[in-house]
Amino acid sequence: MKEIKTDSDFPGQVVSAIRKVVGTKPAVLHEPSFEGKEWAYLKECLDSTYVSSVGKFVDKFETSLAEYVGVKYAIPVVNGTAALHIALKLAGVKPGDEVLIPALTFVATANAVAYCGAIPHFVDSEEITLGIDVKKLRDYLISITDMRSGISINNKTGRVIRAIVPMHTFGHPSDLDGLLSISKDFNLVLVEDAAESLGSSYKGRHTGSFGLISATSFNGNKTITTGGGGAILTNDEILAKQAKHLTTTAKRPHLWEYDHDEIGYNYRMPNINAALGCAQLEQLPQKLSQKRELYFQYFKAFDSLPGIKLFQEPANCESNYWLHTVVLEETHAQYLKTILEQTNRFGISTRPSWKLLSELTIYQNSPRMSLIGATSLSNRIINIPSSSRLSRGTK
């Protein structure tokens, strides 16, 4: 165990540790890099005039992405929020249902639930994965659910608990075995929010391939980007067809007739964004290797510093290390704000985890279990500069 000392220059030592890796120039939290065929594909896309909702890059991106993740179908859409919205709808989430999501996640997870007219039900997170605390959740569900006709009913609200949405925090896979087990025992549809975890795997299988249907993101701050973008992932042919249909205004195929058989969405990823995505996806293995190298560099820099720990991928997992993360020990939690202030003052972009969604006014009436783990983590997590180009000595 590291020696614990409450050194008043602790924040300065954190700045020094980060600078050992990123140097003295300003470093943003995460920036994209374009080192492959981005220009060539964008030009080809423009020259073809197919820049919009159909085109060869959309087709290619669908195929390449599905192959990479190891699912049968990938449906590119405008962003990860849209992907999760449709994934939840197709998972059968209905107005008035409850959906279990971590309190420690980006607001989009809860918003996608709200777009379905459903209610986010906040669950706790744990230290090993930064994801849902499966053990505590099982005990909680045993105490608050009644099973009626095979459906879990919240015995406090009377509402159906329809689905569970783990989010793989900063790219680290949640406890998927435990989640699959809960999903089965309580008949909850598993929908992965894999917005942050493209390239991460759990026991050799990619995140996003465990849920009945899952969502990922290619926002500008993610490991690879399409400008704005996301994708729905599934192995289920019927759900895949429905996802394509729902995201393309639910228009029935016809050369000229306009017949729409559902209230659909205009969520398709434009071909020009998919062109960028195709080039970026080709570079994903290289970026993952750079991000892993950056992990080792940070590990060395933080190893001798007491009171703080660089977050390491969970056992049996391979993380994409999307956002590198240091976690303060309880003894040093009081330094969080000072560290954020000092690092940002020195041009080192850092940020805490999100404010717990259960604390936002908009979700103040949502049900929740005890969030002791998530609360503690949210007072101790700091993300540090994580761009793949920051790693040195790798290509």
Next chain:
Amino acid sequence: MKEIKTDSDFPGQVVSAIRKVVGTKPAVLHEPSFEGKEWAYLKECLDSTYVSSVGKFVDKFETSLAEYVGVKYAIPVVNGTAALHIALKLAGVKPGDEVLIPALTFVATANAVAYCGAIPHFVDSEEITLGIDVKKLRDYLISITDMRSGISINNKTGRVIRAIVPMHTFGHPSDLDGLLSISKDFNLVLVEDAAESLGSSYKGRHTGSFGLISATSFNGNKTITTGGGGAILTNDEILAKQAKHLTTTAKRPHLWEYDHDEIGYNYRMPNINAALGCAQLEQLPQKLSQKRELYFQYFKAFDSLPGIKLFQEPANCESNYWLHTVVLEETHAQYLKTILEQTNRFGISTRPSWKLLSELTIYQNSPRMSLIGATSLSNRIINIPSSSRLSRGTK
């Protein structure tokens, strides 16, 4: 009046008339063209690494677009549907409200209403503008509304009628004086669906600048394109700020804290799409001039053909002529399907107007007035190839 003859080769004559203008090669309905700085701006965007939700092209597109339309604020978003969704929310449309929209429009107009939890209330269209029949609508509203505390209540459903959404069909401005008058007399918020009418003006003012808040689109099939994209337009500073806030996940500004004070949306237009938009907007005057030239060419080709009329911009309006349109006379309505079949068989992309939204199963329970005008139009309208590059003799 033209001589009316029911010539069995009438469809063949229509094919010939279109071919006089577009030639014998296949012609799609509408394709984008990139003849300006598209490639330069895309490359600059990529080189800057700012491809996502912020960047100089988003800022420039906001300013240039607002200036072009003559509104104080333009907020670029992922598409026209998203723009209309947020415009309606900010217009005060609440779950359970009714919103007046034409039955003769693309499904997105109704879907945006449905996303607000509101109910589309279908109104009739007329021959002069292809937009809302203002005279008939006034009589209808007098008969079905009660004014209570200054709010129009549908006396059949008991629901509030909150807003009216004219759609400027194929780019032709609706009767905006009449609509403003109805908006005032019945206290209905005017929200323009200007998805098709960028570049069109009514009595010298651009469409999209009459509503309290309006929406436009830059989909690939529109006069100018951003791949996928749209924008919210308004002169109201508070609404503009709310629109920006709501479309960027409703996050309160802070360097690192995540506080979201509303259920927001991830609707921002990425910088890379805005880069395309900046280049396209610079070419809009040229494209409008080419589309007008194409109108004159079609006019000559169809002038001598009885039973069919090329649609002409309404009086006091300047249309963008987004989609050129022929309207069959009642005597020739029976040829609609054959003309669609023959033209498409010859590689000439044509399409009818949309199926009336009131006829879609998803909206079968929505209230509606008599739709005699819209029904007749929907049986007689054919859009013909309209790409700006089809015009000859212009630059």
